[in-house]
Amino acid sequence: MSKIGFDNQKYLETQSARIRERIAQFGGKLYLEFGGKLFDDYHASRVLPGFAPDSKIRMLLELRESVEMVIVINAAAIEQNKIRGDLGITYDEDVLRLIDTFRSQGLYVGSVTITQYAGQPAADAFKRRLENLGIKVYLHYPIPGYPHNISTIVSDEGFGRNDYIETTRPLVVITAPGPGSGKMATCLSQLYHHHKRGVQAGYAKFETFPIWNLPLKHPVNLAYEAATADLNDVNMIDPFHLQAYGETTVNYNRDVEVFPVLAAIFERIMGESPYKSPTDMGVNMAGNCIFDDDAVCAAARQEIIRRYYAALCDLRRGQGSDDIVYKLELLMKQAEITPAMRPVIAAAEARAEQTGEPAVAIELPDGCVITGKTSDLMGASSAALLNALKAVSGIDDAVHLISRQAIEPIQGVKTSHLGSQNPRLHSDELLIALAISAATDPLAAKALNGLDALRGCEAHSSVILSSADSSIYSKLGLRLTCTPQYQTNNLFHH
DSSP, X not given: OOOOOBOHHHHHHHHHHHHHHHHHHTTSOEEEEEOSOSSOOHHHHHHSTTOOTTXXXXXXXXXXXXXXXXXXXXXXXXXXTOEETTTTEEHHHHHHHHHHHHHXXXXXXXXXXXXXXXXXXXXXXXXXXXXXXXXXXEEOOOOTTTTTOHHHHTSTTTGGGSOOOOOOSSEEEEEOSSTTSOHHHHHHHHHHHHHHTTOOOEEEEEOOSSOTTSOTTOHHHHHHHHHTGGGTOOEEEOHHHHHHHSOOOEEEHHHHHHHHHHHHHHHHHHSSOSOSSHHHHBOOOGGGGBOOHHHHHHHHHHHHHHHHHHHHHHHHHTSSOHHHHHHHHHHHHHTTOOGGGOHHHHHHHHHHHHHTSOEEEEEOTTSOEEEEEOOSSBOHHHHHHHHHHHHHHTOOTTOOSSOHHHHHHHHHHHHHXXXXXXXXXXXXXXXXXXXXXXXXXXXXXXXHTTGGGGTTOEEEESSOOOHHHHHHXXXXXXXXXXXXXXXXXXXXXX
16 A cells, blocks of 8 residues: 655645635636546545545635636537546536535536537537526537637637626636536636626636646656546646746646647737746646655556556457557656566466466555455455455454355355356455344454455456456455456457
């Protein structure tokens, strides 16, 4: 398990203070484009050990009375039923989820904006649905030549054609279900409308990664490239910041490429650009809250290895591409990383070779590596999970927490009534059986109480796990990788 290397409390304090400074810089009204995940930012918590997954939302709660949330969604995403890969729900459903979540946290949701609207029937239906729920909806339209045709963009035929979003609070956070939603264009459109009304307002961008004040090839920044390998994002030195200030900072290619256009749009709207570089636009303070660089580097290297194995497994499933794998291999070379830095890989592979069956290894918080083998009662992932729970709970490995007599009826239901050809207990079935045993066996109850101790532990399987097992490992907070091969040579795997 990673050593702590990030001061989360300092982050909450300095980040909220930085945003307050930026609001004041623009006379009390700021549109903040919020990139990345507002909730459950597990990438940040993995590469910055100590960063709480809900840090961003907690930071906004520090500013609760000043914050208004505006959620934007691209009309094309509604029309195409675009899916959030991590949640398995459509973007329009995620808008409703975000509204509920923000409200449950005590944040004010002002409205929803549908961008790139061109009369799409599905967008019309979604607009009606939101309005029937009492939610204000605004429409923004495609602008010919965006983002390069600046004379059209900054005119009544461009931003001027968009609905003006009525906001009431100093800090307007523009967020979205995913990339390509039109967050930046929404912010710029609002600046145009405010300028026409004689109201001062500003724009800033919140992105955690890449971290601008870490070196270009720092493992944390390389881990960001690994996380976005499918988008082909590339970290680079911000040339505009270097020219303006003689200071080396890190940004990524898309922001650097679009900055001259943004600066020109700012000049058209505000008379001059308030920023001399893409780095200037950001308000991220995460880099100032790292207190143990070695711990952070070690965690980031593990993340890159995990991303590499995930890409290999995607390729094996027919879902990835060689280019993504090649890019991750290059990042591993740049960070001087090898799979040998992940002890659970060698442990799982060795156990699999020894038994001739799939095996799983879990590295416990104390650094001890526990393995589990495939048996007639349990799959390797279930066995490893049970063995790990025994270890963290101080229970002797020879103790049977679940009897064969309890497992066999479950296997009978699976094979005789549910159509399963695999009688072995999956991880979820194991936990249910353990919970039943815990009602009468104090040791089983003790083992079950050890589940929280596994959160953040590393794990590896010698074969690609079933979705049932990998999902349970994910829910428990285990950081799983798999060797990119299946247990059988069948063509269909479920």
